[in-house]
Amino acid sequence: MLEKAEKQRKAPAAQEQALGYMPGFGNDFETESLPGALPQGQNSPQKCEYGLYAEQLSGSPFTAPRGTNERSWLYRIRPSVRHTGRFKKIDYPHWKTAPHIAEHSLALGQLRWSPLPTPAKTLDFLEGIRTMTTAGDVLTQSGMAAHAYAFNADMVDDYFFNADGELLIVPQTGAIRVFTELGKMDVEPSEICLVPRGTMFKVTLLGKEEVWRGYICENYGAKFTLPDRGPIGANCLANPRDFKTPVAAFEDKETPCRVHVKWCGSFHVTEIGHSPLDVVAWHGNYSPYKYDLKTFSPVGAILFDHPDPSIFTVLTAPSGEEGTANVDFVIFPPRWLVAEHTFRPPWYHRNIMSEFMGLIHGRYDAKEEGFVPGGMSLHNMMLPHGPDSTGFEKASNGELKPVKLENTMAFMFETRFPQQLTKFAAELETLQDNYIDCWAGLERKFDGTPGIK
Numbered sequence: 001m002l003e004k005a006e007k008q009r010k011a012p013a014a015q016e017q018a019l020g021y022m023p024g025f026g027n028d029f030e031t032e033s034l035p036g037a038l039p040q041g042q043n044s045p046q047k048c049e050y051g052l053y054a055e056q057l058s059g060s061p062f063t064a065p066r067g068t069n070e071r072s073w074l075y076r077i078r079p080s081v082r083h084t085g086r087f088k089k090i091d092y093p094h095w096k097t098a099p100h101i102a103e104h105s106l107a108l109g110q111l112r113w114s115p116l117p118t119p120a121k122t123l124d125f126l127e128g129i130r131t132m133t134t135a136g137d138v139l140t141q142s143g144m145a146a147h148a149y150a151f152n153a154d155m156v157d158d159y160f161f162n163a164d165g166e167l168l169i170v171p172q173t174g175a176i177r178v179f180t181e182l183g184k185m186d187v188e189p190s191e192i193c194l195v196p197r198g199t200m201f202k203v204t205l206l207g208k209e210e211v212w213r214g215y216i217c218e219n220y221g222a223k224f225t226l227p228d229r230g231p232i233g234a235n236c237l238a239n240p241r242d243f244k245t246p247v248a249a250f251e252d253k254e255t256p257c258r259v260h261v262k263w264c265g266s267f268h269v270t271e272i273g274h275s276p277l278d279v280v281a282w283h284g285n286y287s288p289y290k291y292d293l294k295t296f297s298p299v300g301a302i303l304f305d306h307p308d309p310s311i312f313t314v315l316t317a318p319s320g321e322e323g324t325a326n327v328d329f330v331i332f333p334p335r336w337l338v339a340e341h342t343f344r345p346p347w348y349h350r351n352i353m354s355e356f357m358g359l360i361h362g363r364y365d366a367k368e369e370g371f372v373p374g375g376m377s378l379h380n381m382m383l384p385h386g387p388d389s390t391g392f393e394k395a396s397n398g399e400l401k402p403v404k405l406e407n408t409m410a411f412m413f414e415t416r417f418p419q420q421l422t423k424f425a426a427e428l429e430t431l432q433d434n435y436i437d438c439w440a441g442l443e444r445k446f447d448g449t450p451g452i453k
């Protein structure tokens with residue numbers, strides 16, 4: 001018996017070696033980090049191998065239709081009830097939840113920010129999250145929040161789960177390790193990862209940086225899924241095999257640890273004497289994943305005109321109303337521009353959906369300057385926007401030969417709900433007061449006479 005316990009304690013070193021991933025989106029996966037840990041032929045044996053506890057993690061109602069039914073079976077050192085003791089309320093003052101109509105003096109407008117300032121003190125991932133906007137209502141499981149983060153310290157004995165929604169994490173500077181109950185993901189800028197609602201995890205730093213910065217979409221609604229491709233057919237855009245789910249990995253640690261929980265906008269912490277990341281094996285289809293945005297295969301205009309940005313949807317979270325996303329995650333990746341007799345950048349527009357954008361690297365084709373990597377912009381419901389004056393002049397007068405748009409990766413969280421600005425966002429020192437001046441040069445050309453002006 002003792003010998004077996006000894007063996008078990010040594011085992012984690014072996015599973016430290018390489019991070020492994022399983023390809024596919026929404027697949028039914030199975031994975032074990034110790035041989036024989038995963039029961040075969042049933043979910044709930046009378047006794048599990050290695051003395052593990054069996055536990056189901058449900059990401060959909062039990063009775064959801066097959067296509068949206070998601071759950072995983074976890075085989076762990078202790079059941080999750082032992083990873084929560086008595087909770088104490090705590091405060092994460094910068095992490096806000098919808099509905100949240102903040103008091104601030106900023107009037108309506110198109111808004112743009114330079115990156116979050118580098119933290120002046122030590123902050124871990126949880127402490128480094130700053131909510132920029134909230135939308136919808138967490139209590140009805142609809143809407144989302146757009147957060148930016150900047151942090152510089154590991155979560156060591158601190159763990160977190162979010163009952164309010166899944167977290168789509170978009171690193172912009174600095175690679176991170178996201179160690180979840182179901183396994184570890186190393187995620188670098190230009191990759192994204194998703195931590196499902198309710199999944200325990202911690203985030204640590206990879207490499208050397210001054211700051212680790214990025215964006216998060218907290219989706220309170222139905223889970224992100226792949227958009228239908230319609231007439232595009234069976235391939236291109238985000239291909240399922242490029243989504244990578246981690247293999248099982250666990251931490252066998254008996255030290256004082258804290259589990260932090262976000263639940264309906266409030267935060268709670270509980271102290272335990274061990275790591276909650278103790279899942280030795282699991283199977284199922286409710287699981288985290290990462291995705292490299294460089295593997296997105298864009299389909300676009302090959303003759304004329306600028307299509308709607310929905311052609312670049314990586315993931316969509318439906319709202320229940322057809323074609324009206326709770327939130328879409330859309331990217332603007334490198335691509336060829338070949339459209340003839342066309343104004344190639346985004347057109348001027350107003351949109352019932354609300355657009356929060358970030359820039360991962362390079363330059364965005366609608367903005368010649370001011371929208372910098374790590375920066376953010378908000379074009380809220382029905383507020384007009386489009387290329388700045390310099391971009392308009394260039395695109396209206398440039399020679400329309402095939403041009404490869406390179407060195408660019410922007411993204412958008414686009415929601416059906418108006419996005420409410422937080423006080424933090426309204427008062428952030430990196431808010432660009434002069435943003436709207438980027439359109440000031442768009443002067444009247446019309447003089448009542450026909451002809452191209």
Ligand SMILES: O=C(O)Cc1cc(O)ccc1O
Binds near residue numbers: 355412
């Ligand atoms: O506003 C933006 O820059 C995002 C965007 C890009 C595009 O190509 C078309 C519409 C749109 O909202």
Ligand SMILES: [Fe+2]
Binds near residue numbers: 349351355379385
């Ligand atoms: Fe837009």
